[in-house]
Amino acid sequence: MTRNTNGLAVDVRGLRKRYGDVTAVDGLDLGIRRGEVFGLLGPNGAGKTTTVEILQGNRDRDGGEVSVLGTDPASASRAWRSKIGIVWQDESAPAELTVRETVRHFARYYPRPRDPEKVIGQVGLQAKADSRIKGLSGGQRRRLDVALGVIGDPELLLLDEPTTGFDPAARRRFWELIRSLADEGTTILLTTHYLEEAEELADRLAVVASGRVVAEGTAAALRDRFGSDAVVEWTEADGRPRRESTGTPTRTVTELAGRFGGEVPGLRISRPTLEDVYLRLTGQENAR
Numbered sequence: 001m002t003r004n005t006n007g008l009a010v011d012v013r014g015l016r017k018r019y020g021d022v023t024a025v026d027g028l029d030l031g032i033r034r035g036e037v038f039g040l041l042g043p044n045g046a047g048k049t050t051t052v053e054i055l056q057g058n059r060d061r062d063g064g065e066v067s068v069l070g071t072d073p074a075s076a077s078r079a080w081r082s083k084i085g086i087v088w089q090d091e092s093a094p095a096e097l098t099v100r101e102t103v104r105h106f107a108r109y110y111p112r113p114r115d116p117e118k119v120i121g122q123v124g125l126q127a128k129a130d131s132r133i134k135g136l137s138g139g140q141r142r143r144l145d146v147a148l149g150v151i152g153d154p155e156l157l158l159l160d161e162p163t164t165g166f167d168p169a170a171r172r173r174f175w176e177l178i179r180s181l182a183d184e185g186t187t188i189l190l191t192t193h194y195l196e197e198a199e200e201l202a203d204r205l206a207v208v209a210s211g212r213v214v215a216e217g218t219a220a221a222l223r224d225r226f227g228s229d230a231v232v233e234w235t236e237a238d239g240r241p242r243r244e245s246t247g248t249p250t251r252t253v254t255e256l257a258g259r260f261g262g263e264v265p266g267l268r269i270s271r272p273t274l275e276d277v278y279l280r281l282t283g284q285e286n287a288r
């Protein structure tokens with residue numbers, strides 16, 4: 001079934017999913033524009049993986065409307081599947097094959113695959129191209145999973161915690177890959193627990209808690225809307241440290257500069273971070 005969703009790559013309304021007594025997704029709404037990188041954040045058990053699995057067509061839903069690239073994933077065709085890139089958590093690639101053999105093998109499933117050598121390079125596995133999968137480390141294995149997710153040159157890439165287990169250099173390389181895919185017009189949805197990653201990559205974010213979206217927007221908009229006051233810190237002439245929470249830090253600093261006749265000793269201004277906002281929205285602000 002195909003329906004018009006106003007140019008949205010992903011259009012989800014009132015999504016519901018229960019596992020027995022557990023309500024995993026509880027009326028979730030989501031709209032992802034074509035060409036956008038969208039980040040899904042939320043605490044453990046919030047319903048992110050369940051949502052992504054439903055979008056991939058790998059899990060039934062109990063209610064709500066879902067359209068992915070104009071199609072309901074519950075009745076999706078093979079042609080639709082070839083337009084979606086999925087990074088599996090537990091990829092079942094044959095352990096005896098090498099990285100190169102595996103990536104080439106998966107490329108054959110798609111009508112217009114990317115160049116396997118280029119993709120192996122983009123995930124930083126050139127040096128391991130001739131190694132067997134069973135000899136890869138956990139992080140290298142995960143990088144191979146990402147390679148298999150993008151090899152079909154998908155229109156939409158659905159990534160569930162793609163960089164878990166990556167070392168810092170591999171994570172940065174992955175970010176470059178995501179940016180280059182986004183530059184080429186790929187729509188990308190990723191879930192992550194790394195707020196820095198979400199801020200770095202996502203054009204827009206949604207925070208999910210208890211199976212529904214509690215806030216949505218750019219990182220800057222979320223900080224503005226849900227962030228607390230800025231904190232201005234300085235040192236008084238007698239050496240005492242001072243600290244003031246304020247919604248108008250520029251005014252505070254201007255007043256201080258006037259009072260000190262120029263430079264304010266020990267001046268520091270901190271704005272609420274995305275992490276502060278996230279913890280607040282998910283009711284975990286006392287976790288710090």
Ligand SMILES: Nc1ncnc2c1ncn2[C@@H]1O[C@H](COP(=O)(O)OP(=O)(O)OP(=O)(O)O)[C@@H](O)[C@H]1O
Pocket residue numbers: 019022023024042043044045046047048049050051
């Ligand atoms: N196959 C399943 N059978 C039963 N309950 C499940 C199943 N999968 C998930 N759940 C439950 O549904 C809820 C949502 O789980 P889900 O994996 O979607 O959350 P998540 O946001 O992806 O969490 P995490 O950040 O830990 O990956 C949780 O309470 C989880 O225990």
